[in-house]
Amino acid sequence: MRLQGKVALVTGAARRVGRSIAMALAQRGAKIAIHYNHSRGEAQRLADEVRDSFGREAGLFKADLADVRDTQRMAQAVLRQFKTVHVLVNNASIYEKTPFGDVSRLDWDAHLDVNLRAPFFLSQALGPAMKENGEGKIVNVADWAGQRPYVDYIPYCVSKAGLLCLNAALAKTLAPEVQVNAVLPGPVLLPENFTPKARQAVIQATLLKKLGSPEDVAQAVLFLIEGSDFVTGAAISVDGGRLIA
Ligand SMILES: NC(=O)c1ccc[n+]([C@@H]2O[C@H](COP(=O)([O-])OP(=O)(O)OC[C@H]3O[C@@H](n4cnc5c(N)ncnc54)[C@H](OP(=O)(O)O)[C@@H]3O)[C@@H](O)[C@H]2O)c1
Numbered sequence: 610m611r612l613q614g615k616v617a618l619v620t621g622a623a624r625r626v627g628r629s630i631a632m633a634l635a636q637r638g639a640k641i642a643i644h645y646n647h648s649r650g651e652a653q654r655l656a657d658e659v660r661d662s663f664g665r666e667a668g669l670f671k672a673d674l675a676d677v678r679d680t681q682r683m684a685q686a687v688l689r690q691f692k693t694v695h696v697l698v699n700n701a702s703i704y705e706k707t708p709f710g711d712v713s714r715l716d717w718d719a720h721l722d723v724n725l726r727a728p729f730f731l732s733q734a735l736g737p738a739m740k741e742n743g744e745g746k747i748v749n750v751a752d753w754a755g756q757r758p759y760v761d762y763i764p765y766c767v768s769k770a771g772l773l774c775l776n777a778a779l780a781k782t783l784a785p786e787v788q789v790n791a792v793l794p795g796p797v798l799l800p801e802n803f804t805p806k807a808r809q810a811v812i813q814a815t816l817l818k819k820l821g822s823p824e825d826v827a828q829a830v831l832f833l834i835e836g837s838d839f840v841t842g843a844a845i846s847v848d849g850g851r852l853i854a
Contacts, residue, residue, distance in 0.1 A: 795848025816850025
C-alpha cells in the first residue's frame, strides 16, 4: 500500500517510539491522526512538525485507552475528521515493573486493558471499514518479551503475548483486504529511570551488543505498510537478536 494521501492513526504518538513512527509515516505522505493521553504539548508539537516539515494534515485525538468507551469515541472522532482510516498502528502501551507477589488487580488490569484490549477495540472499530474499502494495514507494536517473558513484568509480558495472538486472529478475520502484522522491538529506548548499570546489562543481553533506535522500529512499520502486501499475521523482531540470545 502506498502511504501517499492515506490516513494513519498512531496511538501513543506524542513521544518516543510512537513519535518516530508518526514522523516516518508523514514523511511518506500520510495524513496523521495523533493519539495521545497525557502528552498534549508534545502531541501538538508533533502535529506542527508534521505540517511544517512535510505539509501533511495532522489531527490530535485524546483518549484514555484503559477506557473502552473513550477508545471507541476516539475512533469515531478520527473517522469524523478524516472520513476514513487506512492504517492503524497500535503503539501505546504501559510498561511497569510489577514483581511477582506484589501484583495488584489494578496493575494487571492496566496492562491488559491498554496493551491488549484497546488494540482489539480499535481494530474492531476501524478494521471492518478497511475491509469494505478493499485495503488496510494494522500494525501492532508488541515486544520480544511477548514470546520469551522475563521476571518482574508478568502483566506486561502477558499483555504482549496476548497481542501476538490478537495479531494472528485479526489477520485471519480481516483477510484478504487488510494485512495485520506485529513488530517486536527489543531495547530501542529505555525507560527514563534506568540506571547506567541497568542500561549496560540490557545492551549486553542483545546479540548485537547495542541498543536499537525508535527509527529502527519505524522502518519495520514502514516495511509492513509499504514494503509488501504479501505479509500478514507475521511478527517481525527488531531486537538486536535479543529474542534468541
Ligand atoms: N522502548 C523500547 O525500548 C521498547 C521495547 C520493546 C517494546 N516496546 C514497545 O514499543 C511501543 C512504544 O514504546 P515506548 O517506549 O515509546 O512507549 P512508552 O513511552 O512507554 O508509551 C507510549 C505512550 O503510550 C501512551 N499510553 C500509556 N497509557 C495510556 C493510556 N491509558 N491511554 C492512552 N495512552 C496511553 C502514553 O501516551 P501519553 O504520553 O500521551 O499519555 C505514552 O506516551 C510500546 O508498545 C512498547 O511496549 C518498546
